[in-house]
Amino acid sequence: MATSKLSQFGLQHVARGIGRLTPEVIESGSGSHVTMVGGKRYLDFTMGIGVANLGHCHPKVTKAIQSQVGQLLHGQVNIAFQKPYLELVEQLIPIMPHKSLDTFFFWNSGSEAVEAAVKLARHATKKQNIIVMQGSYHGRTMGTMAMTRSKTVYGQGFGPLMPGVFSVPFPYCAQCSVAQASGGKYSSSNCCMDPIRQLEVLLKQETAPSDTAAIVIEPVLGEGGYVPAAPGYLERVREICDKNGILLVADEVQSGFGRTGKMFAIEHWGVRPDILVMAKGIANGMPLSGIVARKDLMDTQMPGSMGGTYGGNAVACAAGVAVAKAFKEERILENVNARGQELSDMLSKLRSDPKTADIIHDVRGLGLMQAIEFKSGAAGSIGSKVQAKCKELGMLILTTSIYDTLRFIPALNITKEDMAKGCQILKEAIEEVAAGQKPQETATRGQALE
Numbered sequence: 001m002a003t004s005k006l007s008q009f010g011l012q013h014v015a016r017g018i019g020r021l022t023p024e025v026i027e028s029g030s031g032s033h034v035t036m037v038g039g040k041r042y043l044d045f046t047m048g049i050g051v052a053n054l055g056h057c058h059p060k061v062t063k064a065i066q067s068q069v070g071q072l073l074h075g076q077v078n079i080a081f082q083k084p085y086l087e088l089v090e091q092l093i094p095i096m097p098h099k100s101l102d103t104f105f106f107w108n109s110g111s112e113a114v115e116a117a118v119k120l121a122r123h124a125t126k127k128q129n130i131i132v133m134q135g136s137y138h139g140r141t142m143g144t145m146a147m148t149r150s151k152t153v154y155g156q157g158f159g160p161l162m163p164g165v166f167s168v169p170f171p172y173c174a175q176c177s178v179a180q181a182s183g184g185k186y187s188s189s190n191c192c193m194d195p196i197r198q199l200e201v202l203l204k205q206e207t208a209p210s211d212t213a214a215i216v217i218e219p220v221l222g223e224g225g226y227v228p229a230a231p232g233y234l235e236r237v238r239e240i241c242d243k244n245g246i247l248l249v250a251d252e253v254q255s256g257f258g259r260t261g262k263m264f265a266i267e268h269w270g271v272r273p274d275i276l277v278m279a280k281g282i283a284n285g286m287p288l289s290g291i292v293a294r295k296d297l298m299d300t301q302m303p304g305s306m307g308g309t310y311g312g313n314a315v316a317c318a319a320g321v322a323v324a325k326a327f328k329e330e331r332i333l334e335n336v337n338a339r340g341q342e343l344s345d346m347l348s349k350l351r352s353d354p355k356t357a358d359i360i361h362d363v364r365g366l367g368l369m370q371a372i373e374f375k376s377g378a379a380g381s382i383g384s385k386v387q388a389k390c391k392e393l394g395m396l397i398l399t400t401s402i403y404d405t406l407r408f409i410p411a412l413n414i415t416k417e418d419m420a421k422g423c424q425i426l427k428e429a430i431e432e433v434a435a436g437q438k439p440q441e442t443a444t445r446g447q448a449l450e
């Protein structure tokens with residue numbers, strides 16, 4: 001089948017609800033690049049939405065998978081322990097963001113792991129309600145749809161959703177009305193802490209601490225716009241949790257495994273989560289997710305209440321072990337911080353450059369989890385125009401959030417040369433879109449588009 005025929009076949013027979021960045025068909029991936037059927041090659045700044053973090057088909061991960069396939073493909077966790085599962089636990093214990101996090105449960109997807117965290121929180125506290133952040137993304141299952149507050153499309157028309165979920169604003173200073181009205185007094189480095197006040201109000205008006213099992217939070221809001229929590233915010237949330245017997249659940253499905261320059265994003269704030277949720281980068285593309293908590297919390301669950309046919313699959317765990325080893329052997333975090341600095345320098349230059357400053361509302365992020373938010377105008381999303389231009393120039397990037405935001409998720413081991421190339425493409429695309437943008441199309445601050 002020719003490329004276009006294959007695409008047509010996909011468009012005809014694959015669920016429309018999926019939606020995709022391009023109708024092309026990926027043939028292969030290697031390192032920071034993907035090649036499409038037909039031969040078109042792209043520099044990939046999406047990495048399968050932050051999954052193939054060590055690059056497509058990392059040789060050590062591929063080798064570990066191949067070797068495990070011939071040893072044991074499927075053991076099933078309710079039958080017996082599996083060696084790769086235990087080896088993965090052994091690899092992960094030393095890199096957890098707090099030494100209390102020592103007992104693991106593996107699942108397949110991020111959504112399932114978030115649901116496992118909710119089950120654990122409800123069971124351990126004997127309380128029901130869950131607090132999430134506005135702008136949060138926790139998945140597309142029936143439970144996690146109810147916890148997702150980044151775009152209505154994820155839950156629209158699928159209700160009734162799981163009850164007992166409440167939301168409060170995340171400290172998203174670039175969109176906070178208090179910060180915007182403060183004339184520069186408050187900003188992302190000096191948050192007004194209104195979200196803390198609103199959390200305290202929520203616990204008095206809507207969900208009493210005695211009914212609240214957990215606060216679930218992405219330390220860096222992912223689908224909601226790549227927004228790192230403002231300094232001091234997570235520390236205050238931890239205090240509120242401690243005071244009220246509420247568990248703090250860090251959803252690090254997207255921000256974990258080195259993405260922000262530390263193994264887990266929450267380490268930037270030194271805050272201890274009670275439950276940590278992980279997925280995506282854990283196995284570089286094999287379907288694997290998990291939760292970790294302290295033993296006394298995890299051991300409240302009855303044997304048999306957890307498990308599942310494919311969860312913690314032996315091959316996926318073997319890939320996870322190879323990922324953990326590669327992190328150390330290849331000094332991945334050092335590269336994340338060096339390349340992240342280059343990306344952030346380039347974004348800051350664009351923000352102050354008179355050629356592009358007028359269309360940029362905010363640049364932000366940590367490590368290689370960075371974003372640029374545009375001042376969107378009447379003509380529609382600037383981000384989508386930049387995204388299309390980048391694709392024309394040979395690079396895949398993603399938009400995110402209801403605000404006009406482009407996010408950058410390159411491989412954590414991207415080379416200096418590929419980062420320079422990506423930055424050059426991005427600069428060219430943004431300059432071209434800025435030059436074609438009429439003044440009335442640019443709002444004075446970031447506006448929600450969808």
Ligand SMILES: Cc1ncc(COP(=O)(O)O)c(C=O)c1O
Pocket residue numbers: 049108109110111112114137138139140218222223251252253254255279280
């Ligand atoms: C923070 C966060 N939590 C949960 C999920 C859901 O993970 P999955 O798509 O593997 O179910 C995602 C996916 O993007 C995510 O970013």
